[in-house]
Amino acid sequence: MENALEVEGLSVRLGGTEVLRELSFSVRSGSALAVIGPNGAGKTVLFRALIGALPHGGVVRWAPGTRIGYVPQKLDIERDLPVTGRDFLRAKAHVSGAPGADLARALELVNLPPSAADLAIGAFSGGQFQRLLLASALLGEPTVLLFDEPTAGVDEPGEERLYEMIHRVQETERLTLLLISHELSVVYRYATNVLCLSREAPCFGAPEEILTPERIEQVYGTPLKYHHH
Amino acid sequence: MQWTGLTLSIGMAVAAGLVGCFALMRRMALASDAMSHVALPGIGLALVFHFHPVLGGLAALFAGTLLVWGLERQTRSSTETVIGVVFSLALALGSMLATGDELVDALLGAPGTLGGWELALGLAGAAAVVAFVLTQRNRLVITLVSADIARTSGIRVARLELLFLLAFALTVALGLRYLGVLLMGSLVIIPAATAKHLARTLDQMFAISVGVAVTSTLAGELLASRLHRATGPVIISIAAGMFLVALVVRRGR
Structure with missing residues (x-):
């Protein structure tokens, strides 16, 4: 299978600080890449560099x-503006x-009733808001979906459902998925590959290789508990 | 009041109502007031060198627009301070260039009589602003929600923002003769702020904002000529009155 994305030697400087340094990885078409790492490790910066919103060195x-x-x-x-979901x-x-x-189809895919859009x-x-944003991202037949922390501001039972839905949408729409997440159990279950960003050297590989207790302690600086089913 | 002046003031108010909705949503409420002040040195220079004051004001506004656009592309935090300082300086310099009655007219607005080409140019300007907002509204909405979503949707964000700011500057220039340098920024913001309180959808917001802008401009012009007062303060008093009523109405809901 060919690659949907190839990144070679990606570096980003923000205000004199090097946030990302010599990052290289690739994402196969139709696979799911999870980006993990502590706050401030540059996960969102990576996404913004990938879409061309930030100047960067290296090749995307x-x-x-x-x-x-x-x-x-x-x-x-x-x-608080008079802008509706439908607007x-x-x-x-x-x-x-x-x-x-x-x-209508996008709303259906994310389980939002048409009345909610008004x-x-x-x-x-x-x-609901994350699902609205997902619906909007699905308009225009995307081939790749970039999702920055889907469950920020979502309550715990909602988290599970949201991830299941993203997974289902990815399968039905045959999308390549790039996902920033803190939910390591979800990452373990759904991700094809994991890219971890930290102040140390970044790591990239299959979840079984990356999500070991030692590695996670290295990345986050503390032992982090998670369970996989 | 002449029908020509009336037609142009309606065109100006429609443009102000529409541009104001996006200016308000972009959190430009204070910047827009300050930005309108930048027209004064241009008007002052026009009076000194004997060319049309509105053209001088427009040139100064475009220069101010490029400055704001450039600043917004740098850091966000310092922008407001710089706008505050630079545009107050513009007001100060302009007040030294223009004096006496000319200064009062430039600051507060005086409809006067309109030549044929002034009317034609004014209407063309208003039509351009209205056409811009209506044709680009979807792009403007997406950019407003998230510049990053806009980028991935193929919108050239920096260019769109520049065009919006130019439309804003053109709108201010159109209103200079009616509202003056001090108050034109308010006719862009107050109707949109009123609409924000009453509307539930974007279409409603546009409609209410345009309604408030046109109503207060027409009523203000009529009343000002009866009371022998500058038009700007009367128009803004009426618009602000409608804003206060909207606040009460919303409370009552």
């Missing part, structure tokens, strides 16, 4: 014809050249 090579659906962790907008989805559909029918975005719960 997407497969020809790649279309990216991106779900950021933080939005630039205040939540946002319509705008996204229009800009991505997606036909109107795709909008709420102001400020009225969405954390989990």
Whole structure:
């Protein structure tokens, strides 16, 4: 299978500090890459460099014809504006050249009832809002989905459902998935490969190789408990 | 009041109502006020060198726009301070260039009489702003929600922001004769702020904002000529009154 993404010697400097240094990895088409690491290790910076939002050194090579659906962790907008979920989805559909029918399908894929889309975005719960963003990312037939911490601001029973849904969407839409996550048990279950970022040298490999207690202690600086089923 | 002046003021108000919605959502409420002040030195220079004041104001506004755009692309935190200082300086310099009645008119607005080409240029400017906001609204909405989502959707974010700021500057220039340098920024922000309180969807916000801008401009012009007052303060008083009513209405909901 060919690669959806190849990264060679990626370096990013922000305000004089080197956040990412000589990072190399690749992502096969249709696989799932989980990016883990402590806060401040540069996970979001990596995503933003990958989409071309940050200047960087090294090479980022997407497969020809790649279309990216991106779900950021933080939005630039205040939540108390009269913008409904549907306002946002319509705008996204229009800009991505997606036909109107795709909008209903995207809502269905993420289990959002059409009536929920008519709420102001400020009225969405954390989990609903992430699903709305996922629906918007699915408009325009993306080939790759970048998801920055899906469960930030989602309650615990919701977390599980959200990850299951992302996994299901990835399978049905045959997407390549890049995911930033702190949920190591989820990473273990769903990820094809794991990229760990830390102040030490980054590591990259299959979950069984990377998610060992010693490695995790090295990456996070403390022993971290997680269970895999 | 002449029908030509009336037509242009409606065009200006529609543009202000639409641009204001995005300016407010971009958290430009204070910056937009300060930005309108930058027109004054341009008007002052135009008066000194005898060319059309609105053209001088427009040139100064475009220069100010490029400055804001450049700053926004650098750091976000220091932008507001720099805008505050630079644009106050613009007001100070402009006040030294223009004096007496000319200064009062430039600061507070005086409709006066309109020539044919002034009307044509003004209407063309208003139409350009309205067309920009309506055709680019989807791109503007996505960029507003997240510049990164916009980038991955193929939107050229920096270019779109520059065009928006230029549309904003053009709108301010259109309103200079009616509201003056001190108050035009408010006609962009107050109707949009009123709409934000009452609307539940984006379409409603556009409609209410345009409604408030047009109503307060027309009512303000009529009232100002009856009361023999500068138009700007009367228009803004009416718009601010509608904003306060909207606050009460929302509380009552």
